[in-house]
Amino acid sequence: MSKRVHGSRRKRRRGISAVIVLGGVVVLGCAVLAITEAPQCMVGYWRLDETLGAVAADSTGGNNGVLTTDGDAQDPSWQPGRVGNGLYFPGDLVDSVVVQDAPGLRFGSGAFAIELWLRYDGPTDGTIDYPCILSKRPGPRRSNPVEGFALCLSYWTGATQGSLLLRIAGKNYVPCATRVDDGEWHHVVAQRSSDHDVEFYVDGQLDGTARSSLSADTTAGLRIGVDSSSSFSTKWIGMLDELALYSCCLPVEVIRSHYEAGLRGEGYD
Numbered sequence: 001m002s003k004r005v006h007g008s009r010r011k012r013r014r015g016i017s018a019v020i021v022l023g024g025v026v027v028l029g030c031a032v033l034a035i036t037e038a039p040q041c042m043v044g045y046w047r048l049d050e051t052l053g054a055v056a057a058d059s060t061g062g063n064n065g066v067l068t069t070d071g072d073a074q075d076p077s078w079q080p081g082r083v084g085n086g087l088y089f090p091g092d093l094v095d096s097v098v099v100q101d102a103p104g105l106r107f108g109s110g111a112f113a114i115e116l117w118l119r120y121d122g123p124t125d126g127t128i129d130y131p132c133i134l135s136k137r138p139g140p141r142r143s144n145p146v147e148g149f150a151l152c153l154s155y156w157t158g159a160t161q162g163s164l165l166l167r168i169a170g171k172n173y174v175p176c177a178t179r180v181d182d183g184e185w186h187h188v189v190a191q192r193s194s195d196h197d198v199e200f201y202v203d204g205q206l207d208g209t210a211r212s213s214l215s216a217d218t219t220a221g222l223r224i225g226v227d228s229s230s231s232f233s234t235k236w237i238g239m240l241d242e243l244a245l246y247s248c249c250l251p252v253e254v255i256r257s258h259y260e261a262g263l264r265g266e267g268y269d
Contacts, residue, residue: 030111030249030250030251039246039248039250039254041246041247041248042268043060043063043245043246043247044058044060044063044099044104044105044243045058045059045243045244045268045269046058046059046099046242046244047083047084047241047242047267048081048085048086048087048242049081049083049085049086050078050085051078051085053067054069056087058099059269063099063104065099066098066099067095067096067097068094068096069094070092070094070095074091074092075090075095076088076090076092076097076225079239081241082119082185082187082239082242082262082265083262083265083266084265085241086117086240086241086242087224087239088238089225089236089237090237091128091236092235093226093228093233095225095226096223096224096226096228097224099222101136101218101219101220101222105245106216106217106218107247108215109196109213109214109215109216110192111191111193111194111247111248111249112149112192112216112245112246112247113244113245113248113249114133114134114151114189114191115187115242115243115244115246115250115258115268116133116240116241116242116243117185117188117240117241118133118180118186118188118238118239118240119183119184119185120153120180120181120237120238121238121239122181122236122237122238124161124181125155126161127233128155128237129156129233129234130155130165130227131152131153131235131236131237131238132152132226132230132235132236133152133153133225133236133240134150134151134225135149135150135151135167135226135228135229136149136150136216136218136221136222136223137149137150137218137220137227137229138218138229139220139229140228140229143229145229146170147169147215147217147218148169148216148217149166149167149169149216150227150230151165151166151190152165153180153181154172156172158174159174159175160177160179161179161181162179162180162181162182163176163177163207164176164180164190164200164202164207166198168212168214168216169215171212171214173210174208175200175208176200176207176208178202178207183238186202186203187201187202187203187204187259187262188200188201188202188203189250189255191246191249192212193249196211196212197209198210198211198212199249204260222245224240225240242267242268244268
């Protein structure tokens with residue numbers, strides 16, 4: 001894969017939740033952002049560009065993750081990703097990147113966004129119920145808490161197989177139409193606006209909508225690569241890259257710009 005093209009960073013502007021028009025598109029409850037910039041409401045950006053070691057650095061400066069493993073032959077590894085390197089998960093439920101809780105990672109019932117590149121290499125027959133990209137939910141394994149949030153793929157019979165699922169508190173939102181479990185790289189965004197509109201984007205295109213005013217808050221840490229508190233199988237098999245969290249909703253122009261940048265081997269800034 002091509003490496004990131006380094007260059008000067010664009011000046012950032014603070015996001016303002018509002019009803020606005022950007023490029024002829026009405027955006028409800030999303031932040032006012034300059035297209036192609038890394039928004040100031042970005043609260044975590046794990047490029048996953050490391051080549052060795054157990055630290056997944058946060059480019060925003062405050063929320064480094066630690067790769068926790070059981071030391072067996074199935075540990076995650078740093079490999080060429082969509083942009084520079086990424087992190088490959090071979091499907092061990094014990095292994096994940098753990099980010100400690102921080103106030104900036106608690107979104108309440110307000111706006112937030114999850115953005116990343118993924119490549120799923122696991123089974124597509126429902127053997128793994130909900131392959132989980134990330135979760136921020138408390139409790140031990142199989143405790144099924146009704147707090148926090150998680151982003152996974154879904155093999156629930158009532159939804160498109162292999163599509164995105166966003167869990168907020170105790171409710172699953174699975175309105176998407178596109179499978180992303182085909183072994184190819186996909187840029188995905190799951191987000192909620194301050195008006196409680198939930199949106200899913202796949203490769204720069206709107207793929208599903210829902211509504212949710214439930215609180216996403218929890219003091220649990222963030223886990224990348226598994227939802228360890230679920231009673232279902234949630235291990236991730238495949239690659240994750242360029243994972244970012246925001247305390248705002250991203251306008252479609254920004255989402256599409258980030259998708260196009262990734263195709264060129266560039267990150268979000």
